[in-house]
Amino acid sequence: MDQRRHSNHQRRRGFRGKNNIRPRRARTDENRTDASSQTGAAAPPRQAEQEDTVMTGATPEVTVPLDDAKFSDLKGSNLVHPTLIETITNDLNFSHMTPVQAATLHDLLPPSRSDCLVQAKTGTGKTLAFLLPALQTLITNHRNQADRGSPAVSLLVISPTRELAMQIAQEATNLLQRFSNFHVRLAIGGTNKDQEERRILQSCNVLVATPGRLLDHMANEDVLYTFRNLETLVLDEADRLLDMGFSKALREIVSKLPNKKEVNRQGMLFSATIAQHVHQAADLVLSPGYKFISTVPAGEANTHQRVPQLLIKVDKFSSVGAAVVGCIREEAKQHQDFKVIIFAPTAHLADFYGHIVSQLSDMPPVSILHSRISQSKRTKTTNEYRDARSAILVATDVIARGMDFPGVTTVVQVGIPSDKESYIHRLGRTARAGAEGRGIFIVTEAESWFPRWTLKEITFIPHPADVSALAEVEAIATVMDETDRARIYQAWLGYYKNHLKGFKWTNEELVAQGNTFAHDGLACPETPPIAKSTVGKMGLKGTRGLVVVPDPPRARSGRAPRGRGNRS
Numbered sequence: 001m002d003q004r005r006h007s008n009h010q011r012r013r014g015f016r017g018k019n020n021i022r023p024r025r026a027r028t029d030e031n032r033t034d035a036s037s038q039t040g041a042a043a044p045p046r047q048a049e050q051e052d053t054v055m056t057g058a059t060p061e062v063t064v065p066l067d068d069a070k071f072s073d074l075k076g077s078n079l080v081h082p083t084l085i086e087t088i089t090n091d092l093n094f095s096h097m098t099p100v101q102a103a104t105l106h107d108l109l110p111p112s113r114s115d116c117l118v119q120a121k122t123g124t125g126k127t128l129a130f131l132l133p134a135l136q137t138l139i140t141n142h143r144n145q146a147d148r149g150s151p152a153v154s155l156l157v158i159s160p161t162r163e164l165a166m167q168i169a170q171e172a173t174n175l176l177q178r179f180s181n182f183h184v185r186l187a188i189g190g191t192n193k194d195q196e197e198r199r200i201l202q203s204c205n206v207l208v209a210t211p212g213r214l215l216d217h218m219a220n221e222d223v224l225y226t227f228r229n230l231e232t233l234v235l236d237e238a239d240r241l242l243d244m245g246f247s248k249a250l251r252e253i254v255s256k257l258p259n260k261k262e263v264n265r266q267g268m269l270f271s272a273t274i275a276q277h278v279h280q281a282a283d284l285v286l287s288p289g290y291k292f293i294s295t296v297p298a299g300e301a302n303t304h305q306r307v308p309q310l311l312i313k314v315d316k317f318s319s320v321g322a323a324v325v326g327c328i329r330e331e332a333k334q335h336q337d338f339k340v341i342i343f344a345p346t347a348h349l350a351d352f353y354g355h356i357v358s359q360l361s362d363m364p365p366v367s368i369l370h371s372r373i374s375q376s377k378r379t380k381t382t383n384e385y386r387d388a389r390s391a392i393l394v395a396t397d398v399i400a401r402g403m404d405f406p407g408v409t410t411v412v413q414v415g416i417p418s419d420k421e422s423y424i425h426r427l428g429r430t431a432r433a434g435a436e437g438r439g440i441f442i443v444t445e446a447e448s449w450f451p452r453w454t455l456k457e458i459t460f461i462p463h464p465a466d467v468s469a470l471a472e473v474e475a476i477a478t479v480m481d482e483t484d485r486a487r488i489y490q491a492w493l494g495y496y497k498n499h500l501k502g503f504k505w506t507n508e509e510l511v512a513q514g515n516t517f518a519h520d521g522l523a524c525p526e527t528p529p530i531a532k533s534t535v536g537k538m539g540l541k542g543t544r545g546l547v548v549v550p551d552p553p554r555a556r557s558g559r560a561p562r563g564r565g566n567r568s
């Protein structure tokens with residue numbers, strides 16, 4: 001794996017525990033838990049005033065100090081292999097632990113190896129927080145294993161997206177760079193499965209996987225056998241993994257793994273957001289009595305207070321494109337080089353805004369990323385954007401979680417996100433590892449209930465909309481392919497149909513708004529037609545204002561027409 005790309009930006013800055021955490025409870029000698037007394041380790045220094053909360057279940061239990069813990073404090077402790085410490089301090093150039101790293105390290109490291117659910121703000125080093133103890137377990141136990149010859153996975157990390165899986169694998173590779181005998185492998189969709197399988201069976205100590213592809217591989221008995229001694233199972237972005245879409249696959253994966261107790265497997269769940277259902281579903285991976293460690297005080301908006309969040313309201317959906325252009329032009333006035341991520345609600349809307357911005361001559365390179373794009377192109381786009389000095393990436397939620405792009409100056413969110421968690425994770429693509437950044441949330445008047453109610457903990461800075469590019473946007477839209485515009489319209493309807501309750505709209509109102517967007521925003525001369533079966537699937541059968549046409553032959557034969565649906 002490419003080591004260079006990862007390290008360059010890390011060297012630019014030292015992370016010194018820039019948390020904004022207020023102590024929830026005064027620390028006294030009675031309520032202080034000294035991690036080092038349990039483990040024999042050199043504990044992080046205790047001068048810190050800021051503290052973090054450790055909870056079992058949902059109840060605060062003890063407080064631990066956060067600031068000023070250094071990786072070099074671990075030298076001579078026998079807790080972390082000296083080579084791992086060398087790699088972190090000399091190769092990655094990290095001197096201080098981030099708050100979440102300091103708060104979890106002793107619980108997660110051997111010999112404690114507690115099962116933990118961990119929450120910390122975006123971009124605060126959760127990946128290293130779980131990799132370091134898990135890799136230490138691998139190193140400690142590898143020496144004692146009798147069957148070292150045949151491949152045995154010690155650490156399995158499951159991630160919701162392929163891009164994030166690749167990034168985690170890269171970070172694990174970086175941490176193991178001074179150990180020649182350990183191998184990090186990937187099991188992700190959209191790539192050559194046979195090749196992946198060969199690599200896993202050849203040698204694999206750390207496997208980073210997405211749920212679907214992992215299950216595919218698990219159908220092979222030989223691959224299944226590599227998990228016989230699985231020591232650590234990590235779910236990154238746990239609340240996403242445990243929500244409706246993935247929980248069935250996860251259940252199946254866990255059922256195929258050896259019994260947790262028999263192999264003494266440690267479970268870790270990490271995320272910046274912990275939705276309520278995670279506590280219930282955590283039982284799948286964590287033993288009863290697991291710890292819940294959070295560096296986000298209860299009731300605090302889980303976004304970084306140092307990130308200004310601007311709220312731009314436009315009167316109607318057809319003005320949104322112009323407002324996006326206005327934002328980027330404003331950004332260009334402020335910075336010579338800038339990196340913006342624009343999040344759109346659906347793949348087709350990302351295509352639309354991406355196309356608009358890419359047609360303007362005063363913009364830096366523009367790329368688009370969503371799940372309808374081939375994996376090889378997605379990987380290329382991610383790598384190019386990571387390395388770029390000045391660029392615009394228009395994307396859906398595929399990159400909302402976990403992706404670590406250095407130097408993102410601004411995250412623009414266009415239209416309401418699917419939920420509060422999505423807003424937080426998207427915003428977290430900027431201002432990472434102590435860097436500066438800002439968020440811009442563009443909504444229409446009709447959508448203004450979302451920041452007002454769903455994001456009520458966040459103090460937005462109202463900002464005027466610059467829609468001076470309306471005519472330019474219209475000119476670009478007018479010459480777009482008619483079929484593409486029809487797909488965007490359909491995607492718009494599909495997306496907002498899921499939010500009818502928030503808008504208090506009827507189906508008729510939804511369609512009326514969608515039609516106005518088609519005419520004024522997409523410059524469609526007529527209301528675009530929608531196939532009968534698609535109307536049915538959208539739950540819009542019989543709604544006034546739609547132009548319904550018979551299904552094309554492929555749809556009638558039972559297959560969905562290309563480009564339909566609402567994938568992100």
Ligand SMILES: Nc1ncnc2c1ncn2[C@@H]1O[C@H](COP(=O)(O)OP(=O)(O)OP(=O)(O)O)[C@@H](O)[C@H]1O
Nearest residue numbers: 015094096098122123124125126127272402404433
């Ligand atoms: N101790 C440290 N000192 C300096 N930089 C660090 C440290 N630990 C991690 N980083 C860097 O901070 C950045 C953010 O880390 P990471 O991607 O793990 O954040 P995260 O908390 O997982 O974010 P998200 O919630 O978005 O997934 C990365 O570039 C990482 O290399």
